[in-house]
Amino acid sequence: xxxxxxxxxxxxxxxxxxxxxxxxxxxxxxxxxxxxxxxxxxxxxxxxxxxxxxxxxxxxxxxx
Amino acid sequence: xxxxxxxxxxxxxxxxxxxxxxxxxxxxxxxxxxxxxxxxxxxxxxxxxxxxxxxxxxxxxxxxxxxxxxxxxxxxxxxxxxxxxxxxxxxxxxxxxxxxxxxxxxxxxxxxxxxxxxxxxxxxxxxxxxxxxxx
Numbered sequence: 001x002x003x004x005x006x007x008x009x010x011x012x013x014x015x016x017x018x019x020x021x022x023x024x025x026x027x028x029x030x031x032x033x034x035x036x037x038x039x040x041x042x043x044x045x046x047x048x049x050x051x052x053x054x055x056x057x058x059x060x061x062x063x064x
Numbered sequence: 065x066x067x068x069x070x071x072x073x074x075x076x077x078x079x080x081x082x083x084x085x086x087x088x089x090x091x092x093x094x095x096x097x098x099x100x101x102x103x104x105x106x107x108x109x110x111x112x113x114x115x116x117x118x119x120x121x122x123x124x125x126x127x128x129x130x131x132x133x134x135x136x137x138x139x140x141x142x143x144x145x146x147x148x149x150x151x152x153x154x155x156x157x158x159x160x161x162x163x164x165x166x167x168x169x170x171x172x173x174x175x176x177x178x179x180x181x182x183x184x185x186x187x188x189x190x191x192x193x194x195x196x197x198x199x
Binding site for chain 2: 024025053054056
């Protein structure tokens, strides 16, 4: 299933790994900049412009 | 800059500002519980809610609010029951349990909040943590 958000195509299963020095959820710290940059770098999409930079759309899993 | 506010202090501040005993508690790093008593149709009702922060785009905060099946039903009714108790514009929208909250609409905090740029929110067992930059 493919979905368009504000004209940006998002596919289920897209995922990024973020290494952060912040102790909190990276979606809720520093304006989610680390997550936004990771999606930009890996998929060349702007999740902020797509309006999906939220736990309503993204699952956060702590590794390690 | 990282600011912290113990939940006990937050309880006191909210009670002083609203004359309403409210108890905030830790659930997880992005979720808190809120318990308070509310006079509804001449009856005092215990309200228990969990609030999960979904995203922060200061002063806008997107949060998932769960008040149990009965409470959610009241909320889905367009916040009609709670609307009069909340500052106008505080809840910009509420659909499917997700509220768009504009914290800049809290009148007594408007000036204070306008001085800061809050970049992040995280909860720990004892306190609310804010990652803050000066504007």
